[in-house]
Amino acid sequence: MNVIEIHSLTKNYGKSRGISDVSFHVEEGEIFGFIGPNGAGKSTTIRTLLSLIHPSAGSATIFGMDCIESAPDIAKEVGYLPSEVFYYDNMKVIDLLKYSASFYKKDCTKRIKDLADMLNLDVTKKIDDLSLGNKKKVGIIQGLLHEPKLIILDEPTSGLDPLMQQKFFELLQDENKRGATILFSSHILSEVQRMCDRVAIIKEGRIVQVEKISTLKEKNHKKFKIETKGDFEPSFYEVEGVSNLEIKDRQVSFLFRGDINKVMKKIADIEISNLWIEEPDLEEIFMHYYEKEA
Numbered sequence: 001m002n003v004i005e006i007h008s009l010t011k012n013y014g015k016s017r018g019i020s021d022v023s024f025h026v027e028e029g030e031i032f033g034f035i036g037p038n039g040a041g042k043s044t045t046i047r048t049l050l051s052l053i054h055p056s057a058g059s060a061t062i063f064g065m066d067c068i069e070s071a072p073d074i075a076k077e078v079g080y081l082p083s084e085v086f087y088y089d090n091m092k093v094i095d096l097l098k099y100s101a102s103f104y105k106k107d108c109t110k111r112i113k114d115l116a117d118m119l120n121l122d123v124t125k126k127i128d129d130l131s132l133g134n135k136k137k138v139g140i141i142q143g144l145l146h147e148p149k150l151i152i153l154d155e156p157t158s159g160l161d162p163l164m165q166q167k168f169f170e171l172l173q174d175e176n177k178r179g180a181t182i183l184f185s186s187h188i189l190s191e192v193q194r195m196c197d198r199v200a201i202i203k204e205g206r207i208v209q210v211e212k213i214s215t216l217k218e219k220n221h222k223k224f225k226i227e228t229k230g231d232f233e234p235s236f237y238e239v240e241g242v243s244n245l246e247i248k249d250r251q252v253s254f255l256f257r258g259d260i261n262k263v264m265k266k267i268a269d270i271e272i273s274n275l276w277i278e279e280p281d282l283e284e285i286f287m288h289y290y291e292k293e294a
């Protein structure tokens, strides 16, 4: 079942572009990444989905319900962490969290305590006295306290230190094991690569690719580095799919895309002393893709 379905969603801000013709779906139980550079349209897509702003064209459903018509029902089952959190600073953290919990028909007391303990947040403090990172933690707890079936996170890790990011990812993985579907927007590719099953790439308001992370990596080049005992056969360079070839003494490095057996057969013909084959990380794939599309 698809938890989120987005059909040709378009949002213009007056004459300026927000998003154009955005379509993708998120399946039940997925951790789905939504990546793109600043201003690409991630927040606009998410805010349209949550009916915080209305689309200029197109439609979207969450749990099969229309995002605009059924917004109040959808909100009960969705946890949302906006990219920037703003609060009435004078309140105590616990009072704000209790207030947030009052919107749901369940007792969230234990859950709030567990989340605050896990994230190391002192809920007796005034929001005014919290650092940016600790304010972010309040937002995370607000988004998760009602054990939502769908968690939508817009740039969730900004402001969190590396240790806290790690805890936060563990928390999300636990939520996912509990059955929650997660939509995770980010411009930090390493975290998307680490957390997500599939990813949609957005550029200048348009989706340019939706792919499994594993496929995205498979379809792309691998990096080869070889050290040889003797000189190279010139024919080695004729293998289809070899690019960015660099030779220095008895070391050769190149990128390869295609049937890996072909290049392995070539390598078997020469006497080598060492061999390294590296997967590109998502960042390299992403840059490659953006350059190609530019």
Ligand SMILES: Nc1ncnc2c1ncn2[C@@H]1O[C@H](COP(=O)(O)OP(=O)(O)OP(=O)(O)O)[C@@H](O)[C@H]1O
Pocket (backbone or CB within 6 Å): 013, 016, 017, 018, 019, 036, 037, 038, 039, 040, 041, 042, 043, 044, 045, 083, 187
């Ligand atoms: N309220 C607004 N009024 C006018 N234009 C807007 C508004 N909000 C966003 N935009 C424009 O819409 C486009 C998409 O912005 P959006 O905030 O959705 O991108 P984003 O991918 O979330 O980027 P970031 O990572 O910087 O938050 C940008 O060109 C932005 O300038």
